[in-house]
Amino acid sequence: MAAFEGTNTNFRLGNQDFSTLNNDDDDDSAAIREAIQGGAVYLNIWMQVIGQMEQALEYCKIAAVENSIFAWDQAVAFYVGSLEGSDGLGDGVLLYDLADKRCQNFNTCGSGEDDLSSSSSSSSNVNLDVVVRFQVGQLLLEMGDCEAAGALKNEILELVKIPLIQQLLRYSYILEHQDASNRNKVRAATGAAAVLPFLYACSGEDASIVHGLVQIDGSTTPTTTMSFATIKTALERNYECMGVVCSDVGGLYDESQNAYFAGAEPCEDDDGGEGPRIGYEIIIAITVVVVGGLMYIC
Numbered sequence: 001m002a003a004f005e006g007t008n009t010n011f012r013l014g015n016q017d018f019s020t021l022n023n024d025d026d027d028d029s030a031a032i033r034e035a036i037q038g039g040a041v042y043l044n045i046w047m048q049v050i051g052q053m054e055q056a057l058e059y060c061k062i063a064a065v066e067n068s069i070f071a072w073d074q075a076v077a078f079y080v081g082s083l084e085g086s087d088g089l090g091d092g093v094l095l096y097d098l099a100d101k102r103c104q105n106f107n108t109c110g111s112g113e114d115d116l117s118s119s120s121s122s123s124s125n126v127n128l129d130v131v132v133r134f135q136v137g138q139l140l141l142e143m144g145d146c147e148a149a150g151a152l153k154n155e156i157l158e159l160v161k162i163p164l165i166q167q168l169l170r171y172s173y174i175l176e177h178q179d180a181s182n183r184n185k186v187r188a189a190t191g192a193a194a195v196l197p198f199l200y201a202c203s204g205e206d207a208s209i210v211h212g213l214v215q216i217d218g219s220t221t222p223t224t225t226m227s228f229a230t231i232k233t234a235l236e237r238n239y240e241c242m243g244v245v246c247s248d249v250g251g252l253y254d255e256s257q258n259a260y261f262a263g264a265e266p267c268e269d270d271d272g273g274e275g276p277r278i279g280y281e282i283i284i285a286i287t288v289v290v291v292g293g294l295m296y297i298c
Helices: 026-061 065-080 095-106 125-143 146-177 182-202 204-213 228-236 280-297
Strands: none
Touching (some): 026 095, 026 125, 065 125, 125 146, 146 182, 146 228, 182 204, 182 228, 204 228
């Protein structure tokens, strides 16, 4: 509502002031649209995805299988949207689309192989991992295994943080080094608004650092306070707490040079980037074995 009305947001933490933007100015008007569209997806529709998964688990606990599956399907619909098409390669506008766009900027598309030149040729690792968890979650709900479905829900929550972190990092870099337009400030701020709650839960100090650097100020000149390196470091200190690893996020790279931007390279994971999550290929293999065994028993 703050972007619509040109006022301050009313968050408990991490507020932004939209009164600095002028709707009669073309750049500011575009920035306001970005805030409304991005905020709707990152802050509202994402909450719908979470809410529908939680509702599915509640129905599972009382053995209301049809209601449980319906709620889970709604979560998938809110995540992907209808514009992606049946193959997931359409031009969507929701979180699925954000993950596919940001993977092209951070070399986290497809199989995750370190080949920057082919990064735009397939879906994001995030979407590959999320979709298979949605599919297996549906099977688990049908079998009444609420606990296992709940574990997959938690992994989906961790995975969707990745494109939101990438959104914040990308536009923080752009603001400092390329284009300090209000439109880009809003893009960074909406990404920050989605990430800050998770970051605050891990470190109030680091969250305050990020929030202090990502501000909508109505100026069209580069801000002297923006520091991509500071934001990147503050986030990386909390990756483990937020349930992501360096290899999930990747690094911001220059496609024209087929190389990472200086200072925006991927950080290094202590465990080599394995992390606590298992890959989608392993989940598929386990599911095939489990479902095949159940069919044999039946």
